[in-house]
Amino acid sequence: MRKHLREIPLRGISRGRREDGQAIVEFVLILPFVVLILIGALAYGAWTDHMTRLSDIAQVGARAASVARFNGEMPCSAAGRLTGSALAAANDEATQFALTETPSCACHAPGDSTPTACDPGDEITVTARAENPLATIPIPFIPLAGDSTVSNDATVMLQ
Secondary structure (H helix, E strand, O other), X not given: OOOOHHHOOOOOOOOXXXXXXXXXHHHHHHHHHHHHHHHHHHHHHHHHHHHHHHHHHHHHHHHHHHOHHHHOOOHHHHHHHHHHHHHHHHOOOOOXXXXXXXXXXXXXXXXXXXXXXXXXXXXXXXXXXXXXXXXXXXXXXXXXXXXXXXXEEEEEEOO
């Protein structure tokens, strides 16, 4: 006697939905977000490194300016001379860090922003500016707004 079709066991045929390509589809859907997060983390790391180097250069110039009178130099000329040395030390083979202009230097009385003659006890502020590393990284579909340069200030008291 013949068996009805309902009684024949279905071997090798799944009874539910097929899920053969589910993992690859999920991977392809998530991959762009993972890549975007990775690129963002690398860009943030480059920016942080850049700003740290810029801060160090400004601090070296400010420290040099604060004690320049003991060497018979003008504070701002000492700051400019030593920021060049700090810039050379900040560069390595992988990244060529470049200031966009000579660091600016201004003396002022403590708590006041009016320029003074750089007398002992005054504060001196050294400002270093460099090209923004994020302005040169092309990220598709994400316009990076902002300046093409970044700056960092260091203020110390003249000795």
